[in-house]
Amino acid sequence: MRVLHVCSELFPLLKTGGLADVAGALPAAQIEAGLDVCVILPAFPDLKKGVGNLQTVCELDTFAGRMALLYGHFNDVGIYLIYLPELYERAGSPYHDPALYAYADNYLRFALLGWVGCEMACGLDPYWRPEVVHAHDWHAGLTCAYLEARHRPAKSVFTVHNLAFQGLFHARHMAYIQLPGDFFQVYGLEFYGQISYLKAGLY
Secondary structure, three states: EEEEEOOOOOOOEEEEHHHHHHHHHHHHHHOOOOEEEEEEEEEEEEEHHHHHHEEEEEEEEEEEEEEEEEEEEEEEEEEEEEEEEHHHHOOOOOOEEOOOOOOOOHHHHHHHHHHHHHHHHHHOOOOOOEEEEEEOOHHHOOHHHHHHHHOOEEEEEEEOOOOOOEEEHHHHHHHOOOOOHHHHHOOOOOOOOOEEEEHHHHO
């Protein structure tokens, strides 16, 4: 079985919480159990430096800009990185600037993560296509919505590591993330008038 983990952190290269520990340990454990497992993350600087022998799989234009999909290895696990420097090469943590203000375009940065996670299930890399896509926390929550919009090219799993962070964004951003407008409802992404990336994963 081919499994793709979609996440934003990977221990020991980049860690802000327990999510990184799981992303660093679970794929290796699954590989040891006989599964074919890869991880996809944004190409944050620490990740790009730590993943070895990166090669370009493809380049394409997206709603967030022109990106390259890179592939390498870390601790014998296949790692895909979404390389779009304008979105991911910044000071601070993956989520906020050095002054601890959340980046205003986080809705776009992590929508792209989810979109590419879904596109992997649609054959973005012709040499490796997951049968199960496992999305982690709100950062990857839209993965499940994009899979639904693409008529479920793979099965999905969604894990909540920290319920306190829900990925809430203004409703106007629906216009920019290439999801059907009718997904913005109570039986979908809408949460008290906002978009909830966490709810998208759960629903």
